[in-house]
Amino acid sequence: MKFVTSNKHKFDEISQVFNNAGIQIEWLKLKYDELQEDFTESISYKSAMALKEIIDGDFFLEDTGLYIRSLSGFPGPYSSFVSKTIFNDGLLKLLVGKDRGAYFKTVVSLCIDRRILQFGGILNGTIAETPSGENGFGFDPIFIPDGLNKTLADMEISEKNEFSHRSRAIKHALLFLKNNNSLS
Numbered sequence: 448m449k450f451v452t453s454n455k456h457k458f459d460e461i462s463q464v465f466n467n468a469g470i471q472i473e474w475l476k477l478k479y480d481e482l483q484e485d486f487t488e489s490i491s492y493k494s495a496m497a498l499k500e501i502i503d504g505d506f507f508l509e510d511t512g513l514y515i516r517s518l519s520g521f522p523g524p525y526s527s528f529v530s531k532t533i534f535n536d537g538l539l540k541l542l543v544g545k546d547r548g549a550y551f552k553t554v555v556s557l558c559i560d561r562r563i564l565q566f567g568g569i570l571n572g573t574i575a576e577t578p579s580g581e582n583g584f585g586f587d588p589i590f591i592p593d594g595l596n597k598t599l600a601d602m603e604i605s606e607k608n609e610f611s612h613r614s615r616a617i618k619h620a621l622l623f624l625k626n627n628n629s630l631s
C-alpha cells in the first residue's frame with residue numbers, strides 16, 4: 448500500500464501505526480496541488496481523484512485541518528495557508544480573550560480498485576496560551592489534547608499515535624483493509 452505525502456512527519460506517524468499492525472507501507476514522496484475547498488473532506492477527496500490518474504495501483508493520502516470553535520472553525524480547510532502565513536503566533540494573537548476550544552480533523556482518502564473511500568479521525572483539545580515542546584510539526588506546539596496538560600509537541604510520536612486525529616483515521620482505514628483482505 449502506498450502513502451502519498453511530501454510531509455515526513457505524517458509519514459513517520461502513519462508508518463508507525465502500520466508497523467505496529469505488522470504492515471509495511473511504501474512512501475510515495477510526492478508533492479501534489481491541493482485544491483482549496485470549504486471542507487477538509489473535499490480537499491482530501493479531490494486530491495485523491497487527481498492522483499488516481501497518475502498513480503498505478505492502490506494508495507492513500509490524508510488532509511488535516513485545525514478547527515478553532517470561537518473562530519467559527521478557522522483555519523479548518525485553510526490550515527495549510529495559515530501555517531505558511533500567520534502560523535502559531537498569529538493564531539495565538541487572534542485568540543486573546545476568546546474561548547480556546549479546538550479540534551483536529553484528519554480525512555484519509557483511500558483509493559482502492561480505482562474507487563475512493565474516506566475515513567475520519569478527530570482529536571478534541573484546547574489552544575495553549577504559549578507554544579511548548581520540540582517534537583511534532585505544524586500546530587502541535589499550541590495544541591493541548593483534552594485530559595492532558597501538555598501539547599502534542601511535548602510528546603513522542605508513539606504517545607501522539609495513541610489518540611491523535613491522524614492515527615484514529617488511519618486505524619479505521621486499516622480495519623477496512625484487513626476486513627477486505629486488501630493489503631498489498
Ligand code: IMP
Binds near residue numbers: 509527583584585586
Ligand atoms: P495538510 O494540508 O494536511 O498538510 O495540513 C495543513 C496544515 O496543518 C499543515 O501545514 C500543518 O502545519 C498542519 N497540520 C497537519 N497535521 C497536523 C498535526 O498532526 N499536528 C499539527 N499540525 C498539523
